[in-house]
Amino acid sequence: MILVSNAAHRVPRVLGWGATIAAALAILTASPALAARPSHGGGGGGSSSTTGNDVSYPQCGASLPSGQAFGIVGVNDGLANLLNPCLGPSSSYPSYTQSELYWAVAGSTGTTSQPKASLYVNTADPGNGVSDWPTSSIKQDPYGSCTASGTPLVGADSTACAWQYGYNKLTQDIQWLTSAAVAINGEESTVQVPSSPAAYPWWLDVETANSWQSGTSGLAMNVADLQGMVAALGDAGVTKVGIYSTSYQWGQVTGGPTYTEGTSLVGLPDWIPGARKLSGAVSNCQLSSFTGGVVELTQWFSRPYDSDYAC
Numbered sequence: 001m002i003l004v005s006n007a008a009h010r011v012p013r014v015l016g017w018g019a020t021i022a023a024a025l026a027i028l029t030a031s032p033a034l035a036a037r038p039s040h041g042g043g044g045g046g047s048s049s050t051t052g053n054d055v056s057y058p059q060c061g062a063s064l065p066s067g068q069a070f071g072i073v074g075v076n077d078g079l080a081n082l083l084n085p086c087l088g089p090s091s092s093y094p095s096y097t098q099s100e101l102y103w104a105v106a107g108s109t110g111t112t113s114q115p116k117a118s119l120y121v122n123t124a125d126p127g128n129g130v131s132d133w134p135t136s137s138i139k140q141d142p143y144g145s146c147t148a149s150g151t152p153l154v155g156a157d158s159t160a161c162a163w164q165y166g167y168n169k170l171t172q173d174i175q176w177l178t179s180a181a182v183a184i185n186g187e188e189s190t191v192q193v194p195s196s197p198a199a200y201p202w203w204l205d206v207e208t209a210n211s212w213q214s215g216t217s218g219l220a221m222n223v224a225d226l227q228g229m230v231a232a233l234g235d236a237g238v239t240k241v242g243i244y245s246t247s248y249q250w251g252q253v254t255g256g257p258t259y260t261e262g263t264s265l266v267g268l269p270d271w272i273p274g275a276r277k278l279s280g281a282v283s284n285c286q287l288s289s290f291t292g293g294v295v296e297l298t299q300w301f302s303r304p305y306d307s308d309y310a311c
Helices: 017-029 100-107 159-187 214-235 247-254 276-283
Strands: 050-056 070-074 117-122 201-206 240-246 270-275 295-298 307-310
Touching: 070 100, 100 117, 100 159, 100 240, 117 159, 117 276, 159 214, 214 240, 214 247, 270 276, 276 295, 276 307
Parallel strands: 050 070, 070 117, 117 201, 201 240, 240 270, 270 295
Antiparallel strands: 050 307, 295 307
């Protein structure tokens, strides 16, 4: 999947087949595509009781997979600050049956180590050139205080403001999740969809195609941004946070162990794309973890939905 955090930079995401190709290139050629909006997908050639599917805004209004063991749903519409219009009921997709969140909760079998429903979110660190960049700290920030500067007034391009930006984006995602679940439950009483963020594992989609800062100070700000997202999830009671990326892209965005050592990003589970079929996804479970954690999920390319294997 791929994201950009500002509508002005809107481009195709990568977690669908386009994203999978980009991720595969990242593994094979170390030159992943930039800023493509992931078109997450799932079973493609056919779901089974032991594999899962991931879907997001590209699948809105389309027929979704069935019989999957687990479903992973994108909260965003390709950009970190936009909502997936079919996460829950909306003006474009008013019925709960069109909700991808409902699809994951109600339609998954839960026959693997993965829960029936998980969520993934787009991430980015665009710096203080965007309108939603924070101008102050709304809670205690481990990097200090996000201070405002410049005209028009924006927050400084600093680790403190980057941390706050990540925290703010994930807080917004949590609010969107809660609203979607409440709306679904208002229409459907047979299958209740959890509205608490703590009821789901959350995956952070980290890809070079999104907006990130560069250089020594930029890498430090990217790490702070992602830590802000992890902190927001922790404050909401979420106990399971993982990273969707490749070792190459993770290194390009965060700088790897040099910058992440001693941070909350170390040891998070990995979800790795790049396989072309199930056998490749199974094999990719043996790849080294780029976070120092464990490889928990792998993804393989299939149409019209990508598929996922629980390692």
